[in-house]
Each structure stands twice: as C-alpha cells, then as structure tokens.
Amino acid sequence: MARRARYSRDPLGLRRALAGWLLPGLVAAMALLAALAVAGAQGAAALAERWQRGAAAAVTVQLPDSDAARVERAIAALRRMPEVSEASAMDQERLAELLRPWLGGSAGLPLPAVIEVRLRDTSVDPVLIGDRLAASVPGAVIEAHGLWVQRLAALARSLQGLSWVILALVAAVAAAVVAVATRAGLAARRDAVEVLHGLGAEDRYIAGRFARRLGLLAAGGALAGTIAAVPALALLADLAAPWIGAGTGGMAQSWALLPWPALAAVPPFAFLVGWGTAQATVRRWLRRLP
C-alpha cells in the first residue's frame, strides 16, 4: 500500500531518474556561497551604518613610520589639549584585521600608527589641533573622520552591492545547473514523458512532477550548504563584533549576530529557483510534442 501511494505521486519514476548527490552537492556549494554573500551584504551594511553613525565626532591622527615612543608622545600631547576628550592608539592587529578585507593578509605592508581622538566639541577645526601636534611630534597627520568615513562607507556599500551581485550570479548558476539536471531527467525518462503525454497528461502535470522533484533536491542541497556555512559565519561575526559596536561577547553573542532570517530564506529560495527552472525547461521541451 505504501508502495502504491508512493508510486502514484511519482508516475515518471523521477526518484530514480533524478537521484544521486551531484545536483544537491552542487546546490549545497552554491548555497554556501549564497549564505556567505548574504552575510557579507548584511555585515557590510552594518559596518557602513556604524561608521557613519559612531565616528561622526572622531578624528584620527596618523603617524607614518612610527615607533611606540612617538605614539606615546603624540597621545600625551593630545591628552593635554583641552578640546580633546579622549585619545587612544588603535591596536595594530585590530587595524590590520579591519583592513584585511581590502588589503589582503599580507603582513609585510607597513601600516601607519593610528590614534583615535574624540573631541569635546565637534566644531573645533581639527587642522589647528594637527598643527599643534605636529609641533611636538613631527610628521603627524591629522584627519577629520568625515572623509575617511565617507570613503569607508562607500566601500562598505560597494561591498554590499557586490554581495548582491554575487548572490544573483549564484542563483543564475544554480538555475543553469538545475536546467542541465532537468534535461538529463527528460532524456532518461523520455519514453515515460511521451507515454504520459500520449495518455493525455497536460504540460503542467508533467512539468509539475519535474519541478517538485528538482525543487526538493535543490532545497535539500541548499539546506546542507547553509548549515555548513553557519560555523564560518559565526567565526566571522565573532571577529566583526567589535567593529559593529557589539563588543566581544563570545560565540553565544556572535551566534545572535548571524543574519538568521536571510539564512533561513536560502533553502526556500533554492526551492523556488529549482521549481521555476524545471517548470520552464520541461514546458519548453514539451512544446516539441503536438
């Protein structure tokens, strides 16, 4: 009885014709990329927002070719100024980590020492502070964050845009893979499709069988790929937490930072891509029959 019920739902024998792990495996790999792209887009958006919001009152001082002593001298000089509320050196490792996405991991690249300065009054001209600082620490360059922030935010926005492009590309490749798999299934079940067509099956019936099968395969692969992406994303979220104002709260907190709704949307989206592609492919193929 179970056998009969199963077969009545699968009159084309697609469970066997469209079996194996190739399609789910490929979709899983692409879902992993999609999950990374989604997380990247959301992360870049969070960074852009954070930088624009939180850094408005901040000024940075860059000290090219500096050693620790010069940095200490500059910080001391800054703290003596009445209009400066806070001055602290940015950790070189954190700086390198922050810049890694744009500069890559090359350790040999010389980075300037960066001192973050918060002003009591944002109307103070930072150039005057810079001039006074340069008197005690030659070579110090002060920069109002406005420009920096604009550039970083623009960068973050373009990274965000890039992530969406990657996502679209991944979806397109997934659709192409499903189309190839659908054609393979049609080739394997050509006789059965023709028999059902001859018995009066409508195109939407035959296309529906293929679409359901391929949609489920794609969704299954996407689920596996998304789950595989979660640990990597949690690690990235852990690293990014300080920069989006979340502080370091351990794995439990980075867990909470993951874009869960977007990740949860990946398998249903994969189902829709698989379903739609199979529908279009089968219907186009069926047009050759009268």
Added chain:
Amino acid sequence: MIRFEAVGLRYPGGGPLRGAWGPEALTDITFALPRGSFTWLLGASGAGKSSVLRLMHLALRPTRGEVEVLGLRLARAPRDALPPVRRRIGVVFQDFRLLPYLSVFDNVALPLRLAGRAEASLRADVSEMLRWVGLEAKAQSSPLELSGGEQQRIAIARAVVHRPELLVADEPTGNLDTRQARRLLALLREMNRLGTTVVVASHDEELVARFPAPSLFLHEGRLHDPDNARGLDAWPEDDGALE
C-alpha cells in the same frame, strides 16, 4: 466521430536539408468512421497505417487538410485543447509502451490517475480490468517480468480502463502467437460491442479474415479506393455528424 478530409502529412526531413520537410507520407486521405464502428486499417508495411493512427490519437497534426476526432478539429485546435480529447482515446501500441518502473497495477491505473480519479474509487476499476484480461494475480509485478502476450494484455487494459470512446490499436498482434492474437481480437470486439469505436491496423490477413469488418486499405500513403467508396467497403450510413 472520426473524419479525415484531404489529409496530407509530411514528416520533418533530416539530412543536409535540416528544417525541410520530407516527402508526403500521406496524400489526400479522405474518409469518415461512424461512432461505434469497428474498422480494419490494412496495407503493407510503410503504407502509412501508423501515420493515420497517430493522427487519430492526436500524436501528430496533419500538414494539410482536416482531421476531426471526437469533435476536435485537429488542424487548427489550440495545443491545450488536445489533452482532454487524448484522455477519451485509448491506444494500444505494437511495442506496448508500458512503464517498466511502475507495477502492472500502476501502469493500468495511469489513465485514471491522469483523469484525476480518487485512489479509493480507481482501485476497483483497475482490479476489474486486470481480471478482465486475466492478469489479476500479477497486479504487483513489474511489466518486465511478464511474457509478451501478458504485456500486450496489460497494454490493452491500460488503453480501455477509462472506457475510452475511441480505441486505436497499431499492429496489436504483431508480437503474439495465433492463439493470443485471437484472444486479443476477442477482447477488442468485446470493447466494440460495449460501444467503443475501434480502429485496428494490421497486416495479418488471416486474422482479418477471421474477424470480418469494414476495412480501409492504404497503399503508398493513399487510400486504395477503386470504387470511390472513400476507402470503406460496405459502410451503411455515416453518422459522424452526430459528434
């Protein structure tokens, strides 16, 4: 019921002239079959019997002329008008065309399931049909486990389980021995007696002689029609207009 009017048929040609059309497989075929009739379609191999049958069960459209089947004018009908008419036609192929990965029961149940019949109500019909062709005990077997004659009976059961108005059979006895062929013809005559219009293509003259019925003779894609009787010998009255 079935009406062919100056039907010409060409198949798409292959070879160097891709996209071109091959020579006419059928030329100027004109005839009409009344409802409830039994008709032999005779002719040598390659005369066009299969082409005529494929037009009848809507597997082809005519290149020119008009084919009318169960009220559907095939030449100009929209594509989505064909499936509902196909579901009113039963077809028996020489090579059976059973689906090897489905059980005998599921093969026979296919037309009912395509018509949207509920599982509970189709079970009795399928079992009765299997009993009718004497293969009730093989319901859960694979078609591959059956002999050629048994497979042919399953093909018949599948063709008639939904009580089609038209039954078309293409060389149904080609793979059967004489005794099985006679038994098959008896089944087809029984269907006809129950009201189904039946068209059987065959080149088995002995069988035709045993079951005399009006015949269409095809010769090189044309109806052989010396008396201008539209290829039909001894038809009383054409009631195709009723459809």
